[in-house]
Amino acid sequence: HGHSPDEADALAREISDIGKKVWVFQANFSNADEIERMIWNVGKQCSRLDVLVNNAAIYERTPIETLTGDEWDAIMSINARAPALCIRHAIGLMTEGGAIINITDIAADKAFAGYPAYCASKAALIALTKSTAKSLAELNIRVNSVAPGIAIWQEQTPPEIRQQVLDQIPMHREGTPQDIASAVVFLASQDYITGQNLRVDGGWVM
Numbered sequence: 637h638g639h640s641p642d643e644a645d646a647l648a649r650e651i652s653d654i655g656k657k658v659w660v661f662q663a664n665f666s667n668a669d670e671i672e673r674m675i676w677n678v679g680k681q682c683s684r685l686d687v688l689v690n691n692a693a694i695y696e697r698t699p700i701e702t703l704t705g706d707e708w709d710a711i712m713s714i715n716a717r718a719p720a721l722c723i724r725h726a727i728g729l730m731t732e733g734g735a736i737i738n739i740t741d742i743a744a745d746k747a748f749a750g751y752p753a754y755c756a757s758k759a760a761l762i763a764l765t766k767s768t769a770k771s772l773a774e775l776n777i778r779v780n781s782v783a784p785g786i787a788i789w790q791e792q793t794p795p796e797i798r799q800q801v802l803d804q805i806p807m808h809r810e811g812t813p814q815d816i817a818s819a820v821v822f823l824a825s826q827d828y829i830t831g832q833n834l835r836v837d838g839g840w841v842m
Contacts, residue, residue: 665692665718666710675725685729687824690719690738690761695790698753708753715757720764723779733776735824738765739816740783742837758783762833769831778830780823785837786810806839 644660651658659681663674678685694714698707719738726736743751744758762781769779785805789798802808819836823829835841 666713668717668721671718671721672725675722675729678726679729682729684731684734685726686732686734688722688726688730688734688736689820689824690722690736692718693739693741693757695751695754697750699750700752703752711753712757712760715754716760716764719761720768723764723768727772727775727777730775730777733827734778736768736772736777736779737820737823738762738779738781739820740765740781740833742783742785742835742841744783744833746841765833766831773830776827778823778827780829780831781833782816782819782823783833783835783837784811784816785835785840787813787816787836804840805837806842809838811836811838 641662644662648658648660659678661674661677663670665671692714694711696707696711698711723736726734738761740761741754741758743755744762748755762783765779765781772779786801787810789810798810802810815836819834823832823834
């Protein structure tokens with residue numbers, strides 16, 4: 637989305653250091669034309685695309701009592717519309733089938749007070765996952781989603797709130813980014829799973 641160029645470059649160096657080719661592409665995901673241009677540039681560099689992970693998202697508090705149309709549109713644009721457009725343009729590069737994994741959130745199922753736009757956007761992303769999975773199955777393109785619980789704490793989250801959350805999780809501990817990555821790799825490697833939403837949340841939804 638243009639917010640993490642340093643992190644993207646650092647990851648690219650890590651991949652390059654282990655002897656793999658890597659390219660970095662940037663796009664403003666609130667701009668439909670830039671999304672199309674990004675996927676076009678991917679096609680220029682690579683003969684085909686095997687895996688697409690839709691991970692960009694906005695997580696912001698938008699209490700319903702003060703919610704504005706602009707706030708709603710901004711979150712839905714990045715969290716739901718952008719993945720749909722990435723999928724739409726990536727299909728043509730998945731000439732031999734492929735895997736698409738959308739990163740959702742247990743907030744799609746578990747109500748988070750104060751975050752109506754975010755919760756709605758992640759619920760929309762699960763619906764998008766199922767719809768596109770059904771549409772693209774004949775092309776051998778599998779579409780699934782991963783719904784994290786706690787993988788990374790927001791820095792401003794006070795210790796007492798963290799403990800309250802952990803008390804609600806049956807496993808009584810937070811997850812890690814590696815837990816989410818492992819779930820993504822699993823779904824990318826399975827050629828007979830599609831339309832599923834895999835929760836990686838320590839049982840928090842229960």
